[in-house]
Amino acid sequence: MHVVVNAATSVDGKLASRRRTQLKISGPEDFDRVDRVRAAADGVMVGVGTVLADDPRLALDVEDRRVERLKNGRPGNPARVVADSTARTPPDARILDDAATTYLLVSEAAPEERVEALRERGGVVVVAGDDRVDLPGAFERLESRGLDRLMVEGGGELIFSLFEADLVDELSVYVGSMVVGGRDAPTLADGEGFVEAFPRLTLEAVDRLDDGVVLSYTVE
Numbered sequence: 075m076h077v078v079v080n081a082a083t084s085v086d087g088k089l090a091s092r093r094r095t096q097l098k099i100s101g102p103e104d105f106d107r108v109d110r111v112r113a114a115a116d117g118v119m120v121g122v123g124t125v126l127a128d129d130p131r132l133a134l135d136v137e138d139r140r141v142e143r144l145k146n147g148r149p150g151n152p153a154r155v156v157a158d159s160t161a162r163t164p165p166d167a168r169i170l171d172d173a174a175t176t177y178l179l180v181s182e183a184a185p186e187e188r189v190e191a192l193r194e195r196g197g198v199v200v201v202a203g204d205d206r207v208d209l210p211g212a213f214e215r216l217e218s219r220g221l222d223r224l225m226v227e228g229g230g231e232l233i234f235s236l237f238e239a240d241l242v243d244e245l246s247v248y249v250g251s252m253v254v255g256g257r258d259a260p261t262l263a264d265g266e267g268f269v270e271a272f273p274r275l276t277l278e279a280v281d282r283l284d285d286g287v288v289l290s291y292t293v294e
């Protein structure tokens with residue numbers, strides 16, 4: 075599976091403030107770019123921390139003719155994917171609406187009644203891993219269901235795990251011209267952090283959009 079990570083940060087590398095509520099870092103030009111990256115993907119993924127903080131829908135505006143064109147003849151919206159070890163996605167989350175198929179990646183530790191509630195809302199549950207989602211195993215299962223290109227929008231815990239498991243092929247970061255600060259504010263890559271063998275990236279492009287810059291990398 076080809077994995078493209080896309081996120082927006084402040085100049086100090088934060089994805090959100092310490093309150094973890096959604097922070098508009100991108101401007102209209104970058105959100106248009108995000109729509110294009112989504113439209114080119116078979117699936118769009120977030121961690122459950124992002125579902126709980128932002129209640130995202132992760133769908134394209136299919137009424138928008140411009141977005142329709144961008145889909146390159148692909149039918150409908152890309153699938154949605156949530157890494158959710160213990161099935162904490164609220165059954166009324168917007169990500170479970172009928173705009174697209176939603177895969178919930180859970181572990182064996184997910185309580186059966188919560189898993190069942192998500193199935194009742196139409197979610198497709200994939201069990202991989204003992205107490206945390208085994209990302210390589212889960213991605214193999216998604217691939218067998220036709221997801222070849224996956225866009226990941228965050229948050230920082232999930233992005234770190236993907237780098238740790240060597241699953242990231244491309245990274246693009248929109249750096250907005252703002253300072254957020256806060257030692258507890260989520261950053262692009264949280265988790266435990268690396269102390270050696272840091273992933274190395276190749277800078278492929280630098281583009282100015284709105285009042286910020288998009289940095290596009292491939293992963294070595």
Ligand SMILES: NC(=O)c1ccc[n+]([C@@H]2O[C@H](COP(=O)([O-])OP(=O)(O)OC[C@H]3O[C@@H](n4cnc5c(N)ncnc54)[C@H](O)[C@@H]3O)[C@@H](O)[C@H]2O)c1
Pocket residue numbers: 080081082083088089090091093094095096097099120121122123124125127128157158159160206207208209227228229230231232233235260264
């Ligand atoms: N600016 C942006 O581009 C952007 C994008 C996404 C999210 N955000 C922000 O990020 C914050 C949420 O990020 P976060 O880091 O708290 O949560 P996250 O979205 O990275 O989700 C982390 C959760 O995913 C689950 N998970 C399951 N398997 C996992 C695995 N193998 N590795 C890691 N996690 C796994 C765990 O329950 C974990 O707690 C929110 O404040 C949101 O607003 C910002």
Ligand SMILES: Nc1nc(=O)c(N)c(NC[C@H](O)[C@H](O)[C@H](O)COP(=O)(O)O)[nH]1
Pocket residue numbers: 080081082096097098099100108120124128129130131132133227228248
């Ligand atoms: N590119 C980008 N710029 C931002 O300034 C920002 N806050 C996010 N945040 C990503 C996060 O995953 C959001 O929750 C979804 O971008 C919301 O997605 P919807 O509009 O609900 O589909 N992403």
